[in-house]
Amino acid sequence: MISNSSKYAVKAVLYLAVNSSEDHKILAKDISTPTNIPKAYLSKVLQELSRHNIVSSVRGPGGGFYLSKENIKTPLMKIIQVMDGDNRLTSCMLSLQECDAEHPCPMHDLVGNTKVNFVKNLEENTVGDLVKDIKAGKSFLPL
Amino acid sequence: MISNSSKYAVKAVLYLAVNSSEDHKILAKDISTPTNIPKAYLSKVLQELSRHNIVSSVRGPGGGFYLSKENIKTPLMKIIQVMDGDNRLTSCMLSLQECDAEHPCPMHDLVGNTKVNFVKNLEENTVGDLVKDIKAGKSFLPL
DNA sequence: AGATTAAAAGACATTTTTATCCTTTATATG
DNA sequence: CATATAAAGGATAAAAATGTCTTTTAATCT
Ligand code: FES
Ligand code: FES
Numbered sequence: 001m002i003s004n005s006s007k008y009a010v011k012a013v014l015y016l017a018v019n020s021s022e023d024h025k026i027l028a029k030d031i032s033t034p035t036n037i038p039k040a041y042l043s044k045v046l047q048e049l050s051r052h053n054i055v056s057s058v059r060g061p062g063g064g065f066y067l068s069k070e071n072i073k074t075p076l077m078k079i080i081q082v083m084d085g086d087n088r089l090t091s092c093m094l095s096l097q098e099c100d101a102e103h104p105c106p107m108h109d110l111v112g113n114t115k116v117n118f119v120k121n122l123e124e125n126t127v128g129d130l131v132k133d134i135k136a137g138k139s140f141l142p143l
Numbered sequence: 144m145i146s147n148s149s150k151y152a153v154k155a156v157l158y159l160a161v162n163s164s165e166d167h168k169i170l171a172k173d174i175s176t177p178t179n180i181p182k183a184y185l186s187k188v189l190q191e192l193s194r195h196n197i198v199s200s201v202r203g204p205g206g207g208f209y210l211s212k213e214n215i216k217t218p219l220m221k222i223i224q225v226m227d228g229d230n231r232l233t234s235c236m237l238s239l240q241e242c243d244a245e246h247p248c249p250m251h252d253l254v255g256n257t258k259v260n261f262v263k264n265l266e267e268n269t270v271g272d273l274v275k276d277i278k279a280g281k282s283f284l285p286l
Numbered sequence: 287a288g289a290t291t292a293a294a295a296g297a298c299a300t301t302t303t304t305a306t307c308c309t310t311t312a313t314a315t316g
Numbered sequence: 317c318a319t320a321t322a323a324a325g326g327a328t329a330a331a332a333a334t335g336t337c338t339t340t341t342a343a344t345c346t
Contacts, residue, residue, distance in 0.1 A: 060320085106276060200293060205291085206342090313322085
């Protein structure tokens with residue numbers, strides 16, 4: 001549904017959102033361990049996220065990763081777009097040029113609305129919104 | 144969302160459902176051309192589908208692929224399970240052991256119901272059901 | 287039986303995704 | 317300034333997905 005890289009990205013960003021702040025930065029290896037993401041691979045993911053201003057990073061002693069106030073407003077969709085490209089979730093299930101209710105493929109109605117809703121949710125909900133749920137005990141961060 | 148192999152499988156099965164019958168079998172290459180699926184790869188997909196009784200095949204002169212009355216009753220979900228395994232669509236987006244509303248991951252609510260609905264639709268709708276829509280002009284087979 | 291047809295099966299090649307390792311650059315601190 | 321720290325970047329490796337090619341088996345027809 002989403003790539004491993006996207007999963008890693010979301011898990012890492014949420015971990016940072018819950019545990020880090022500008023004056024409590026976290027090292028890649030200290031995200032790797034609790035989230036069960038391979039260190040070296042996670043570093044690449046964080047690099048990419050940093051390049052797209054989804055996470056913030058500082059090098060050197062006392063450095064690490066954290067989420068700025070701006071970062072926390074990132075819509076979930078952006079993370080997935082950066083990792084998986086624009087159309088993994090929006091493209092037609094059977095590879096028609098466009099996924100379009102006017103000219104639907106045979107699978108369109110099986111997934112159509114649900115897919116659109118999902119994408120809408122990803123666009124409307126930010127990292128901060130998910131953190132609210134976690135802090136309210138409504139959802140749980142996986143190991 | 145689903146693999147290329149699954150897309151190919153669904154497209155090929157639908158093509159057979161619309162165009163073939165027990166006394167009008169179709170060669171792999173004659174599915175390949177109209178569906179734009181590479182011949183050799185499609186053959187592998189059809190082989191796998193045949194092994195799981197999703198399509199029927201006969202070798203030798205006058206042979207080819209077709210869908211039996213039984214084949215047409217195949218739920219869409221079975222095709223995707225055979226090609227992509229059991230849990231590509233049902234597993235947790237963030238790789239929790241189970242995707243469970245009782246212990247949801249932070250993304251669960253963004254996708255939860257919609258994913259469940261999609262899987263339900265795939266389980267409830269058969270190849271024959273989709274063909275009905277195609278024949279009624281409600282949906283269109285991609286090239 | 288022999289020849290031809292077409293799927294089944296096996297071997298192999300390419301590409302993409304996932305993963306690891308090593309070097310370089312930026313930052314902080316003594 | 318020298319040194320340590322930690323991310324950034326580059327190179328490489330392993331695994332999985334995708335794609336191709338060749339040989340084998342089963343069916344049909346002369
Ligand atoms: S047209 Fe194919 S999924 Fe929408
Ligand atoms: S628990 Fe993660 S998607 Fe359902």
